[in-house]
Amino acid sequence: METGTVCRRRCRCNGSRNTDLCLRPSHAMISAGTAVAHSQPGRQRRGPGRSRFRPGRHAAVAALAACLCLSARGALGVSQDSPEVLAMVDKALTFLEQGNASGPYVDDLGAKCLVGLAFLKRGISESHPKVQEALDACRQDVASEEIKPYLYGKCLAIIFLTELDSTAHRELIEVYAAQVKQHQKPHGGFGYISATTGDTSQTQYAALAFWSMHVAGISVDADSVQRCVNWIMRTRDPTGVWGYQGEDPGSFNLVAQQDQPGRSMAAAGMSTAMILGNMLGLLKPPAGEEAAPQEADGENVPAALRRVDTGKRKLRAPPLPPGNVDPKRLDDAIRAGRGWFDKNFGYEVPQYQSYYVYSVERYMSFQEYLDGDAPEEPQWYNAGYEFLKKTQSADGSWNDHCGTPSATAFSVLFLLRSTQKSIAAALGEGTLVGGRGLPRDLSKVRVRGGKLVYNQPPTEVDALLEMLEEDQAEAFDDLLDNPAALDIADIEAADAQRLQQVVRSGPAGARLLAVRALAKLRSVEQAPTLIYALTDPDRRVVREARDGLRSISRNFEGFGPPDNFDDAQRQQAVERWKAWYRSIRPDAAPLP
Incomplete structure (x- = not known):
């Protein structure tokens, strides 16, 4: 079914920046015959940092969020950071920790690498047993992988090792890369x-493995990439879909692909074309969307924000030479593939369901990156979330033809937006002098007025508190001017209390930032402080507190006050928010 609706803004759908008809699932979907207006673009939030795995805490947050938003959920979306998503993820990781695996491929290297990658993407420590189990398998299975007829394990080993530490494991990565080359025809x-x-399916994993090496600064053979791009373009069906075993006509006179064409192979073919086209420098995000990492250094950047080399990840290598790959032909293939996939978008496939779900995330993440348009809560992601929510077993697992370890890991990687994280990290990352990480999404980083404007990683509440306590005026300016510059997912109770105190006794700018930080926690525990902030003499603080309460309550119409409120409207809003809080916390102490 065609999923088109008229865009209300300029977009780059179907290869044209000026097109009026948007057919991307991330912009619009048709449900039960009703068109849904496409979601507004939002900032990309960084996924969770490398924190301890605490499933109980996340499950409790998810349950609370569900209670608060039963009436509003139908109109709201989720992202990879939403409590209900993380609750599903942590339940799945708990299953994987317990080792109750069943089905095929349980002992395969690829399955172990997928599981290890899922823990890494959740921000779990490299010392976790499942991560170490995958690393041990990579070291021990070199000989057995060499004689396997398929390349999935080899490619997933490369992807896992580059994510873990591309410098420390470079030699092992190159061994597996040489094995992958033996599969190229x-x-x-x-x-x-x-x-x-x-094989279109295996080719997409070879492409992703080569891309992972390339962005880690490990040499990839340009001729191999060029030949692969030309093959993927020659084996496209004239309608835009791909088949499983590609029928190569030997020229660009396309022929019908008869072997299992459909959604899964369409996502695989599109991912391959986009990944390799990007490696060759033929597919890039719009001008100005990709930040220049070198701008994050220099004398004009505050010392605490200067990049230092950790030695663990290299900046991305320059594009490979495109050789005889025709850019126009590649654009035509991408446009045709998008058209087919958008018209036939859906999540159910006959087999290897979880493999396909993760392929969708990979394809859509590269599409968003190349379009320079990444909505915070895209509808394609929400549709996948709903599908996975319905199919997750009570023990936290998913199961299909891939076996429970792989199926569960594939599903987790989708929910965490694994490919989006990898793309963001590939733009260049480092570590602050103070030991804190620069944000992975450097497309949102700019140097303005000699200062680095950035999305605050969740672990950097200490830096915010330093600004608040030391009255760092210049740092305030950047944060006050850029509402998206704070991205605080979780903080310790003592730090929350310090922010609450700033709301009650700090200067105006500090009060505004403290309210903004507490609101971003989306925790009902912060509601009393935000209700108090509605009485602030600074109208900016009042509006920030109101928006925070609306976010916490999941009631985005809210109780007010309106932007241009008078004293009576403010008082009415305070009383209504107090009544709301009493309704969900009947045993709490009365609010002043």
Whole structure:
């Protein structure tokens, strides 16, 4: 079914910046025959940092959020940071920790690497047993992987090792890369060792492995990439879809692809074309969307924000030479593939369901990156979340033809927006002199007035408190001017109390930032402080507190006050918010 609706803003759908008809699932979807207006673009929030895995806490937050928003959920979306999403993720990781695996591929290297990658993407320590189990398997299975007829384990080992530490494991990565090259056919596609045809499914994993190496600064053979891009363009069906075993006509006179064409192979083919086209410098985000990492250094940048080299991740290598790859032909393939996928978008496939779900996240993440348009809560993601919520087992697992470890890990990687995290990290990251990380999403980082304007990572509440307590005026200016510059997901109780005190006794700018930080926690525990802030003499603080309460209550119409409120409207809003708080906390102490 075609999922088109008229865009209300300029977009880059279907390859044209000026197109009027948007067919992207991330912009619009048709549900039960009713068009839904496309979501507004929002800032990208960084996923959780490398914190301890505490499923109980996240489950409690998710339950609380569910209680607060039963009446409003139908109109709201979720993102990878939403409590209900993280509750599903942590339940799945608990299952994987327990080791109750069943189904095929349980002992495969690829399955172990997927599980290890899922824990890393959740921000779990590298010392976690499942991460170490994957690393041990990478070291021990080199010989057995070399004789396997398929390349999934080899490619997933590369992807996992580059995520873990591309510098420390470079030699092992290159060993697996050499094995992957043995699967490439003379025509350019990758497939089973004994087969002559290229396999679209395996080719996408070869492409992702090569991209992971490339962005980590590990050399990739340009000729191999060029031949693969040309193969993926030659094996596209004229309608825009791909088949499983690609029928290569030997020229760009396209022929019908008869072997299992459909959603799964369409996502695989599109991902391959986008990934490799980006490696060759032929597919890039819009001008100005990609930040220049070198701007984050220099004498004009505050010392605490200067980048230092940790030695663990290299800045991305320059594009490979495109060789004989025709840019126009590549654009045509991307446009045709998008058109087919948008018209046939959905989550159910006949087999290997979780594999396909993760393929959707990969394809959509690269599409958003190349379009320079990444909505915070895209509808394609919300549709996938709802699908996974319905299919998750009571023990936290998912199961299909991939077996429970792989199926569960694939689903977790979708929910955490794994590919989006990798793309953001590939733009360049470092560590602050104070030991804190620069944000992974450097497309949101700019130097303005000699200062670095950035999205605050969740672990940097201490830096915010330093600004508040030391009255760092210049740092205030950047944060006050940029509402998206704070991204605080969780803080310790003592730090929350310090912020609450600033709300009650700090200067105006500090009060505004403290209210903004507490509001971003989306915790009902902060509601009394935000209700108090509605009485603040600074109208900016009042509006910030009101918006925070609306976010916490999941009532975005809210109780007010309006932007241009008078004293009576303010008092009415305070009383209504107090009544709301009493309704959900009947045993709490009365608010002043």
